[in-house]
Amino acid sequence: MTMHRQHGGSTLAAVMLMLVMGLMLLTAQQRQLDSALLLVADRQHYLKAYNQAASGLSWGLAQSWPRGSLQATSWYCLQQSSDALQTCARLSSRSGVVVVRGAGEIAGAEPVWLYQLATEAPGDGSIKLTVQKGGWLDFCPEKRATDCDD
Numbered sequence: 001m002t003m004h005r006q007h008g009g010s011t012l013a014a015v016m017l018m019l020v021m022g023l024m025l026l027t028a029q030q031r032q033l034d035s036a037l038l039l040v041a042d043r044q045h046y047l048k049a050y051n052q053a054a055s056g057l058s059w060g061l062a063q064s065w066p067r068g069s070l071q072a073t074s075w076y077c078l079q080q081s082s083d084a085l086q087t088c089a090r091l092s093s094r095s096g097v098v099v100v101r102g103a104g105e106i107a108g109a110e111p112v113w114l115y116q117l118a119t120e121a122p123g124d125g126s127i128k129l130t131v132q133k134g135g136w137l138d139f140c141p142e143k144r145a146t147d148c149d150d
Contacts, residue, residue, distance in 0.1 A: 049104030049112040052084065057102030057114050060087025064126035070098060089118075089129070092142065096120070098129055099141060099148075113148075115141055 060078055069076040075088040086103040097117055104112035117135030121128045135141075140148035 045106050046112070049106045050114075051104070053102040053104030053112045053114040055083065055102070056080075056085040056087045056104070057100060057116055059083075059085050060089065060100055060102060061116060061118065061129050061131055063087070064128055065089060067126055070120070070127065075101075090147075092117070093144070093147060097132070100129060101148075113140075114138055117141060 059080060063078055065076070065078070070089055070091050072091040072093065075090045077086055077088040079086045084105070087100060088103070089098055089100045091097075092099045096119055098120060100116045100118050102114045102116075104114075106112065115137040117132040117137075118129040119132060121130045142148055
């Protein structure tokens with residue numbers, strides 16, 4: 001009686017193939033998770049800038065603006081350094097309307113601007129702004145895009 005010996009070469013090849021396939025799947029999943037992490041980080045930076053712009057806009061609308069500071073040709077900005085809030089205002093091309101914008105900074109990118117339409121309410125030596133209903137925008141409300149440039 002002759003005995004046949006098995007050397008296990010095919011079993012070893014199958015195990016190696018399964019290991020290689022598992023490694024490929026893990027590498028693909030790692031790449032997918034890395035791209036998702038970058039997307040989440042970008043979204044987090046945007047949301048932080050958006051909230052900073054919204055806070056700046058709310059803060060600026062509550063401020064008293066110096067008389068004569070609002071012009072149709074340039075933005076006049078107020079800053080609160082403790083919270084890094086910046087709000088700018090200028091007279092609109094539409095009569096009696098003031099365009100107010102809040103800024104949110106994203107490192108290495110264009111700032112996020114939020115806009116609010118308001119009207120002037122004279123105060124004691126300064127200007128108070130009264131918000132127009134439905135006047136909140138996330139894009140420049142002026143007809144000419146150059147009116148919203150710095």
